[in-house]
Amino acid sequence: MPALQNIFKVASNDKLSPRFHRLCIKSKPLIKDVKPGQFVHLRVRDGLEPFFRRPFSVYRNKKHLEVFYEPIGPGTELMSQLREGDDIDVLGPVGTPFSMPGKNIKQVVMIAGGIGIAPFLMLSDVLKRRNLDLVLLYGGRTMGHVYPMKEFKENGCKIFVATDDGSVGAKGRVSKLFSKINKDPKTTMLYTCGPNPMMAAVQAFAKKYHLKGEVACEEVMACALGACLGCSIRTTSGFKTVCYDGPVFDLDEVIFD
Amino acid sequence: MKISVKIGKAVFKNPVTIASGTFAHAEKYYNLEEVKKLGSLIPKTVTLRAQEGNPPPRIIETPSGMLNAIGIENPGIDTFIENKIPSLQKIGIPLILSILGHTDKEFIQIVEKLNQVKNISAIELNLSCPNLKHKTLVAQSEKATARLVRSVKKISKVPVIAKLSPNVTDISSIAKAAEGAGADAVSLINTLTAMVINTKTRKSALGNFTGGLSGPAIRPVAVHMVYRVAQRVKIPIIAMGGIMTADDALQYILAGASFVAVGTANFVNPRAPLDVLEGIKAYMRKNKIKDIRHLIGKVES
Structure with missing residues (x-):
């Protein structure tokens, strides 16, 4: 078992789009153990701020x-300045992973808002080996919140996008795209991550059609x-x-305020 | 090198402990061989009945520290004794159990239950949690502190520690009252009552409105309080407040603490307690100090 906390080297840190960045960490001991949905808890530098x-x-x-991250505050801004060869203190991976869809599942729909897309690439990496209808519904505020999602395409995901201003894809919230979901509780499985109102909308939709x-x-x-x-x-x-109990929970378990 | 320290009749192999509410799930995450090296562990405060805790958000980052208002979420003493104590004892590290009653009677009831449990090194009375909507804390009154410590001391089979609040005019008077009532040690400081306001929403950043400030931000305040208390009492002091490194811990020891507890640092660096222990030993070796008692309270004026 790898240690809980390790100092690793940064392999690269790239801007994938005007908003989103990708940090690659040379952390061989962790790669085998990590499962989709789990997270790492990062400390960008020694010291007390942040x-x-x-x-x-x-x-x-x-x-x-x-x-995959979006610089939105002092911690992520600092992270965006990391360069190849810099140290990064990694705790984890920790947390509960996604559970894998049962044998009868034919359609897997990943519903993401903004940076909430982060846990889904690895999930699609794992699920592409199965003969599934993989669908990604992605909601962002504007065109700036959408990025190429090349890796998702390579994994065979059907991608549908909605933006609040209609600059890319459908105009409106990601719920505009729920028509792509097969409403069959026996064969459809949903995964969602994003802002609470979006996840609440997915929860309400799932409840209406008894989807897991x-x-x-x-x-x-x-x-x-x-x-x-x-x-x-x-x-x-x-x-x-x-x-610890999460970050992955059953969709019907969480009470969104 | 002698680094063992005593509280009442209880002997601890070294002075480094983990402060209450900052450590859990050891069997899943930690190398227990390493955790065992520490002097003791103080698990999260337990109440008589289960408490669900305060509404979120419960924490927020602050300059060099954090605010918390967890509200002593815990399963209650019966479940704690049945489900948690066995796994904590498996670690093989002396346990100091932190307890909180909402009345004197509840404190007594909890101690009576703990009297039935073997292999507990000491009990820490949490007289100072700022997040429970109590109008005043026990540790804000000399009288209430003395009364409670006296009644617990009458029945407890193990040494009793009073955990004090910094939210007072003179913490040394409260410590003196605890000592007079028979406390075997005092621990200080609990968190400082504090708040952060979100200017966008014009609301408090915490669900509980106020919270308790911890971390390096409070350390100089706490070091001074430990110094003040050490001038007034003879019983051992367990010091906590923003200890991240051995140097931080040594400040407390020089101010008069026999024990140091690492708390908030665990959230940033889970190895902090071990680093502190190793660092204290290294300092003693370097300065040719054979017994840690030769450091306790040795700040020069």
Whole structure:
């Protein structure tokens, strides 16, 4: 078992689109163990600012451990300045992975909003080996929130996009794309990750048609090890931690405020 | 090199402990051989009945620290004894159990239950959690602190520690009251009541409105409080407040602490308690100090 916490080297750190970046970490010991839906808790530099580590879904585990991120605050801004050969302190991978769709499932629909697409590339890497109808429904605010998604295409995903302003794909929320989902509870499985209102919409849709699904949640986190109980969210069975009980939960379990 | 320290009759092989509420799931995540090297472990505070804790958001990052308002989420003492203590004891590290009653009577009931459990090294009375909507904390009154410590001391089979609050005019008077009532040690400091306001929403950043500040931001305040308390009491002091490194811990020891507890640092660096322990030993070797007691309270004025 690899150590819980390791210092690794940055392999590359590229801007994939005006908004989204990809950090590749040379972390061989972790690549074999990590499963889709799990995350790593990163510390970009020593020192006290920023104080917390930052949690990121693992985007891919091919040659390197890959993290897909959007610089939106001091922590991610610092991360965007990392260059090849720099050190990065990696805790993890931790958290619950997605469960794999059962044998009777024919269509897998991944529903992502913005940076919520991060955990789905590795999921599609795993699922492409099965004879499934892989669908990605992606919602972003504008064209700037959409990126090529080349790897998803290579994995055989059918990609449908919606933007709030209609600059790419359908105009409106990602719920505009729900017509692509087969409403058969026996053969359809949903996975979703994104802003809470979007995941709540997926949950309501799934409930209406009795579809099974899973949701990957995000919260501000301190420890990522289930110790501080800081990242608790409401579920149908009380508070649960996103870091330890999640980040993947049953779609019908989470109570979105 | 002698680094063992005592609280009442309990002996600990070294002075480094893990502070309450900052460590869990050891069997899944930690190398237990390493955890075993520490002097003791203080698991998260337990109450008489299960508590679900405060509404989210429960934490926020602050300059060199964090605010938390978890609200002592815990399964209650019965479930804790049945399900958690066995796995904690498996680690093979002395346990100091942190408990909180909402009344004196609840404290007594919890201690009575713990009296039935073997292999507990000490009990820490959490008199100072700022996140429970209590109007005043026990540790904000000399009288209430003395009364509670006295009644727990009467029945507890193990040494009793009073965990004190920094949210007072003079923490050394409260420590003195605890000592007078028979406390075997005091631990300080719990978090400082604090708040962060989100200017976009014009609301508090925390679901509980206020929270407790911890981390390196509070360390100089806490070091001073430990120094002040050390001037007034003879019982051992367990010091906590933003210890990230051995140097931080040594400041507390020089100020008068016999024990140091690593808390918030665990969230950033799970190895911090071990690093602190190794660093204290290295400092002692380098300065040719044979017994840690020759460092305790040795700040020069």
